[in-house]
Amino acid sequence: MTEDLDNGFPSSPFSAPKGTLPFTGIATFAGYPFxxxxxxxxxxxxxxxxDEGTTYRSGTRLGPRSIRNASMFYAYEGAKDRFFDADRNQWILSGKTIADAGDVNIEPLSRERNWRLVTRxxxxxxxxxAIPAVLGGDHSITYPVVKAFEKKRIHYVHLDTHADCDRIFESDYTHGSPVARIFEENLARSLTLIGIRGLTNSGRDLAWIQKQGARVITACQLHRHLRDHQALSFEEGSYYISLDIDFFDPSAAPGTGTPEPGGLFFPDFSDLVHNIAEKGKIVGFDVVEVNPLLEGHHAITSHLAARCVLELLSAALD
Ligand SMILES: [Mn+2]
Known part of the structure; x- marks a missing residue:
C-alpha cells in the first residue's frame, strides 16, 4: 500500500508529452503542464x-480521465494570451500558471485511506x-477535499439538484451526504445550496439543513432571479464552490447518475460564478458526478465539465 503523493507521470526522452493539436499527446487538463x-x-x-459513494448508477471513477480528454479541445500550443472569451470580449487566464497534478492514487474498498490521501x-x-481545482469522482469526495480547507473558514457553495444532506445510511459518507458532513464537522462558515429541484430530495433533510442556517436557492428561484444581483449577492470572504454536474439540465449534461429535469444551463452557471467572484475570493472548487459511461461517445457532459473548470479558474484567477 502506497500513501506517497508521487503522481507517477512519465518523462519522455523524445519530446514534450503533448503535441500541438488537441488529439495528440498525453492528456493533461487543457494541455497544461504536469x-x-x-x-x-x-x-x-x-x-x-x-465512485464508491454512489447510491444509484456508478461510473464517475472515469470522470477525471474523461474530463481531461474533453479539455484537450482547449489545448493549443503557444497561446500566451490563453483564451479569448467571445461572450465577455476579453482574454481570460492570461499569464496564469496552471498545472495538473494527476490523480489521487485510489485503492478499492479503502475509503479511510483514500480520503486521507484526498485531504493530503x-x-x-x-x-x-495554489488553488486546488478538483475533478471527481462522485460527490462524496467533496467532504475530504473541503477538510483540507479547515483553517481557511470558507463559505461553501453547493451547486446541485440535491441538497446532499442524507443521514439515512449507517455509513453517512455517500455522495448524498457531503453537505451534512461539512455542516456537522463545522468545516464552513456558511452554506449556500443553489439549483435544488425535483422529486429526489428528502423534504425532511432539506428542512433540517435550512434550520441549521443554510441558504437554499431552488432552480426555479434561480431561473427567475439570476440577474437580480440583490437576490443573489454574496458577502466578502473565501469561497469553495462544489459543482455537481446534475446542476445542469439533463439535456445539457446527460452523463450523470441522477439526472432531474428543470436544470440550469452554462450561461446561468457563468453568471453565477462571476457573481460570487465580484466580492468573494474563490479559493478552491470541484466538478463532480460526471459519468462517461452514461453519455456515449458524444462526451458532451465531459466537454461541459471541462468548460466549467475553465470558467471557475477564470472567476478565481482573473
Ligand atoms: Mn451532489
Whole structure:
C-alpha cells in the first residue's frame, strides 16, 4: 500500500508529452503542464477517480480521465494570451500558471485511506499557495477535499439538484451526504445550496439543513432571479464552490447518475460564478458526478465539465 503523493507521470526522452493539436499527446487538463511542487502555480488540477459513494448508477471513477480528454479541445500550443472569451470580449487566464497534478492514487474498498490521501493532496496544493481545482469522482469526495480547507473558514457553495444532506445510511459518507458532513464537522462558515429541484430530495433533510442556517436557492428561484444581483449577492470572504454536474439540465449534461429535469444551463452557471467572484475570493472548487459511461461517445457532459473548470479558474484567477 502506497500513501506517497508521487503522481507517477512519465518523462519522455523524445519530446514534450503533448503535441500541438488537441488529439495528440498525453492528456493533461487543457494541455497544461504536469505539476512540479517547487514551481509556483496559481492553480493545480487534481483528479479523484472514486465512485464508491454512489447510491444509484456508478461510473464517475472515469470522470477525471474523461474530463481531461474533453479539455484537450482547449489545448493549443503557444497561446500566451490563453483564451479569448467571445461572450465577455476579453482574454481570460492570461499569464496564469496552471498545472495538473494527476490523480489521487485510489485503492478499492479503502475509503479511510483514500480520503486521507484526498485531504493530503488538497493540503499539499494549498501549502504551495495554489488553488486546488478538483475533478471527481462522485460527490462524496467533496467532504475530504473541503477538510483540507479547515483553517481557511470558507463559505461553501453547493451547486446541485440535491441538497446532499442524507443521514439515512449507517455509513453517512455517500455522495448524498457531503453537505451534512461539512455542516456537522463545522468545516464552513456558511452554506449556500443553489439549483435544488425535483422529486429526489428528502423534504425532511432539506428542512433540517435550512434550520441549521443554510441558504437554499431552488432552480426555479434561480431561473427567475439570476440577474437580480440583490437576490443573489454574496458577502466578502473565501469561497469553495462544489459543482455537481446534475446542476445542469439533463439535456445539457446527460452523463450523470441522477439526472432531474428543470436544470440550469452554462450561461446561468457563468453568471453565477462571476457573481460570487465580484466580492468573494474563490479559493478552491470541484466538478463532480460526471459519468462517461452514461453519455456515449458524444462526451458532451465531459466537454461541459471541462468548460466549467475553465470558467471557475477564470472567476478565481482573473
Ligand atoms: Mn451532489
Amino acid at each position: 505539476w512540479k511542487k517547487e514551481q509556483r502555480s496559481d492553480a493545480v488540477i487534481m483528479g479523484v477517480p472514486y 493532496y488538497g493540503e499539499t496544493i494549498l501549502d504551495a499557495h
